[in-house]
Amino acid sequence: MSEYQRYEFMTIDKPLTKVQLDAVAGLSSHIEVSATHAIVEYNWGDFKYDPIKVLREYFDGFLYWANWGSPRFALRFPHGALPGDLIENYDYDEFVTFTQHPDYDILDIHFAEMEPPDEWTEYELGSLIPIRDELMDGDLRALYIAWLACQPMFEDYDDEDEEGDEEYDETAGVPPVPPALGKPTAAQLALVELLRVPEEVFVAAAQYSEAAKSKAKDDFVAWVELLPVDRRKDYLVRLALNEPGLSRMLAKELRELGGSKTQAAPSTGERVTYAKLLAESGAVKARMERERREQEQQARLHRLQDVRDHQEDYWQQVEQAAARGTGPGYDEAARLLSELREVADHFKDLPEFQARFRTWVRSHLRRPALLKRLQQRKFPLPEA
Numbered sequence: 001m002s003e004y005q006r007y008e009f010m011t012i013d014k015p016l017t018k019v020q021l022d023a024v025a026g027l028s029s030h031i032e033v034s035a036t037h038a039i040v041e042y043n044w045g046d047f048k049y050d051p052i053k054v055l056r057e058y059f060d061g062f063l064y065w066a067n068w069g070s071p072r073f074a075l076r077f078p079h080g081a082l083p084g085d086l087i088e089n090y091d092y093d094e095f096v097t098f099t100q101h102p103d104y105d106i107l108d109i110h111f112a113e114m115e116p117p118d119e120w121t122e123y124e125l126g127s128l129i130p131i132r133d134e135l136m137d138g139d140l141r142a143l144y145i146a147w148l149a150c151q152p153m154f155e156d157y158d159d160e161d162e163e164g165d166e167e168y169d170e171t172a173g174v175p176p177v178p179p180a181l182g183k184p185t186a187a188q189l190a191l192v193e194l195l196r197v198p199e200e201v202f203v204a205a206a207q208y209s210e211a212a213k214s215k216a217k218d219d220f221v222a223w224v225e226l227l228p229v230d231r232r233k234d235y236l237v238r239l240a241l242n243e244p245g246l247s248r249m250l251a252k253e254l255r256e257l258g259g260s261k262t263q264a265a266p267s268t269g270e271r272v273t274y275a276k277l278l279a280e281s282g283a284v285k286a287r288m289e290r291e292r293r294e295q296e297q298q299a300r301l302h303r304l305q306d307v308r309d310h311q312e313d314y315w316q317q318v319e320q321a322a323a324r325g326t327g328p329g330y331d332e333a334a335r336l337l338s339e340l341r342e343v344a345d346h347f348k349d350l351p352e353f354q355a356r357f358r359t360w361v362r363s364h365l366r367r368p369a370l371l372k373r374l375q376q377r378k379f380p381l382p383e384a
Contacts, residue, residue, distance in 0.1 A: 051074075055106065067120070205277050315360075
């Protein structure tokens with residue numbers, strides 16, 4: 001496949017109307033659309049419309065990826081659901097933007113210069129869309145992940161202005177590591193994969209992350225009494241009109257009246273430069289590889305013990321597979337015998353296994369296809 005592009009859109013707050021559905025269906029002859037979802041795929045050509053304008057007009061989430069890379073992930077929020085200074089503490093350059101409009105606000109994460117992974121990888125908007133709710137709940141881990149993804153793009157930037165400046169603060173523009181980064185959500189891990197943040201860098205950053213703080217319980221029953229009567233009526237009318245994001249806006253206003261806050265308090269986490277994380281990532285990667293090997297070894301030992309504890313069942317499966325008289329059956333029999341041999345070798349029971357194998361194989365010497373498979377796995381065969 002020389003070229004592949006995928007544009008995916010999704011609604012969360014409310015489905016498309018019939019008029020909207022017809023309008024979206026007319027955007028491309030390559031589109032598949034439902035009341036909540038739209039996908040456009042191209043093996044040649046391009047989408048003729050600005051996907052961010054389509055997002056703002058009809059949807060709540062958008063994901064683009066191509067076989068040459070260039071991932072783009074964008075979210076639409078009811079205006080005011082997120083603070084206007086949402087990304088001011090992050091050095092994103094032009095890779096991440098947050099644009100406010102009278103009706104909706106758009107968070108746009110776009111990496112046109114990013115190359116694809118070495119292996120073909122498909123991405124789904126459904127795995128990323130929970131980030132929208134997370135951000136509206138004040139969880140900023142996704143923004144930090146995007147910041148990590150941006151930093152390699154800055155490697156060739158000129159630092160001459162910083163030389164000789166004794167007052168230069170290397171953590172300027174570096175956001176604090178958010179709480180609970182060591183326990184990311186599934187959506188945040190999907191973002192790590194999409195933006196190709198090296199696992200060892202992410203783990204290095206998570207080492208500086210504080211534990212998540214428990215939130216105070218909301219007392220909406222008491223707080224609603226603080227809401228002026230005209231505001232209550234206004235919310236009821238807007239509720240009847242099915243205004244998107246209304247419940248979050250109401251919760252935000254009630255929390256403010258009750259002395260609480262909708263958005264998370266500014267993080268007090270440590271500000272760690274990307275250079276420091278990169279320097280530490282080598283040791284982190286070595287530790288992760290060591291832990292993986294240990295886990296693989298433990299899994300192998302557990303499997304070997306399980307086979308040993310159920311040897312008779314395995315021998316019975318060997319006989320049943322061989323008796324089928326088919327290629328797949330012979331493959332299965334040879335595989336199971338290899339496992340039994342590996343177990344015998346590990347537990348120093350090879351003589352017993354070899355004796356039982358010689359007895360078993362004599363009853364199958366008229367199955368040349370089976371014998372060939374056994375020879376390929378270096379099983380010694382008696383003469384016919």
